[in-house]
Amino acid sequence: MATATSTWPPALIPAPTGYVVNFDHPQRKGEVAGYWVFGVGMVLSFSFLSMRIYTKTVLARMFGLEDACLCIAWCFGIATQSILVHLWLTKSSGVHAWEMTIPRFNYFSVLIMSASVLYVPCLGLAKFSLLLFYYKLSPLQWFKIAVYIVMFVVIGYSFAIIFALIFPCRPIAKNWDVLITEGTCINRTIIYIMTAVVNVATDLTLLTLPIPMIVRLQMPRIQKIGLVAMFTLGSLTCVTSIIRLVVIIPSLTDLDQTWALSIPCIWIVVEANLVIICGSLPVLRLFFRHVSPKFIGESS
Incomplete structure (x- = not known):
């Protein structure tokens, strides 16, 4: 009768029957894609953010709170991604749990928790930056009140999620x-799912909030087309949030979490860079008019 392969040192869960465990050269998943996404995404997000900073400080001379928020969001995003890349590099993520010692799994767990905590202010500050930009778009009272409400929601759920991620047990x-068997924990799976759900909901809110105001604006058609194109690009963050939600739900209930969470981590890297890129778009018209005035034109 076949039995599961035994391992030494002890792994978190037993290997499947017939699986040859190799702690030195374990089977890997997602790390190469993760490195590429991180490298390309970091270059793009840094480039777009640099263009925004140059535009606001040199061209417009109006560097404001919304710009500071996006810069800090980028820092939190880089910290989050650095942890995820470190997990891939140290074979702590994208590796089967049965090819990982218990101390290594604990290391994985504490770093995943840390990355999750750091990722909340990354998204929260990026959204807050966009809301500050929205606030300046129109003097309409109903619009300003709506922006204030969404700001309050973003701040409130960000603090609540951070607290829940740090103190669930x-x-x-x-x-x-x-190895700690005493004590109690709340359902941490629900915390991660609710985090993704709330992010999707706020992304959709940010996408739709300015649409009624844009429709009423008296401006040339080419400018309206440009605004619609910008918000269409901004909708990519909604798409990545939805994809991340879809891929993370089954992985959270998988016993082999170190293997299952590798793909959701890649989508976190995508989203962390995309929110910075999309957050930089609204002010880049002035930058491109400066570097290529004949192509952009004054009426753009």
Whole structure:
């Protein structure tokens, strides 16, 4: 009768029957794609953010709170992505749990929790930056009130999620140490799912909020087309949020989490860079008019 392959040192879960465990050269998943997405995304997000900073400080001389928020969001995004890349580099993510020692799994758990905590202000500050931009778009009272409400929601759920991610267990270390058997934890799967759901909901809100105002604006058709194109590009963040939600739900209930979470981590890297790129779009018209005035034209 066949039995599951035994391992030494002990792994978190037993390997499937007949699987030859190799701690030194484990089977890998997603790390190469993760490196490429991180490298390309970091270059693009840094380039777009640099163009925004140059535009607001040198050309417009109006560097404001919304710009500072986006810069800080980029820093949190880089910190989040650096942790995920480190997990791939150290064979702590994208590796089967049965080819990982218990101390290594605890290391994976504490870094995933840290990345999750850092990612919340990345998204929250990027959205807050866009809301500050929205606030300046129109003097209409109903629009300003709507922006204030969404700001309050973004700030409130960001703090709530950070608290829930750090303190889901008593004792706190039970959140990442599987050797601690005493104590209790709330359903952490629900926390991660709700985080993704709320992000999708706020992304959709940010996408649709200015549409009624744009429709009423008296401006040349070419400018309206440009605005619609900008918001269409902005909708990519909604798409990535939805994809991340779809891929993360089954992975959270998978016993082999170190393997299953590798693909959702790639989508986090995509989204972290995309929110910075899309957040930089609204002010780049002035930049491109400056570097290529004949192509852009004064009426753009």
